[in-house]
Amino acid sequence: MIRVLLADDETMIRAGVRAILDADPEVEVVAEAGDGHQAVELSLGHRPDVVLLDIRMPRMDGLAALVELRRLAPEVGVLMLTTFGEDDYIARALGQGASGFLLKSGDPRELLAGIHAVAEGAAYLSPRVARRVISELSGGRAIRTAAARERVAVLTPRERDVLALVGEGLSNAQIARRLHLVEGTVKAHVSAILTRLGARNRVQAAILAHEAELPGSVHQPDGEVQ
Structure with missing residues (x-):
């Protein structure tokens, strides 16, 4: 069973993401957080396999939470949730050790594929995010x-x-x-x-x-x- 912590400050987004994750019998959402600070605290308490972390959140944003998670719980895989066009956030998060990136507007199958890949120790980028990263590397x-x-x-x-x-x-x-x-x-x-x-x-x-x-x-x- 893959234990997942879901962190997003928008209740509707969390509900939608959780519905997708609940449909996978191999995934269990062990906790939900509405901000980065809470995400870090709950991660330390629940020790999930994967943290699904929104980039933009109050109190402590996803990037700051990522830094704390890498420092306090380096064994936890962190998948970042983002909206299209936040290239600067993507570059910074990759530099801070994110395990992968998913677009909120992406295919639900990408979400499940990303969760499974990161839980197995692999890396995962949404296809559209991957194209942007590869494009940047081409320069x-x-x-x-x-x-x-x-x-x-x-x-x-x-x-x-x-x-x-x-x-x-x-x-x-x-x-x-x-x-x-x-x-x-x-x-x-x-x-x-x-x-x-x-x-x-x-x-x-x-x-x-x-x-x-x-x-x-x-x-x-x-x-x-x-």
Whole structure:
């Protein structure tokens, strides 16, 4: 069962999102919050697998709550809810360690796919958000690619294989199956990769895999970070 905490200051939005989540027998909403401060407090009390966090909320907004969650509960996956066009928020949240992004106007299937992906340790971006992120990465591509390849060069061949699959949005279990490894070994590789690259989480590692143009790290239109 995937335990989810839902945080949004709009009651109607929370009700709609909860209805979608309640339709999935593998998902349980363990708590709801109306602001960022409450989201952090409830997360520490309930220890959900995934926090679904609206960016714009009173008292403490989603970005500030994300920073606190990364500091106090780094094991919790955080999916950010946003409206179309908030590119600055997206960039800042990715920099602070968000596990993924969903648009409030997106397909309900994206919401469930994102919850499952993040709960499994993968990263997830709504397809429209992913296109905007990839578009941003395309600017100064040659420079970015050279810099990314220089960073990735410190990895072992096996670590680069794992990073490429992280770039495809695969979970540790999926990577283990693909590379015929034990899941614990993959987890150790991912931890080493994040440390060596100075990446805060899998989203940043996935973006770096894309920038370095590792095999298999090209975005596909299924919503996951490729």
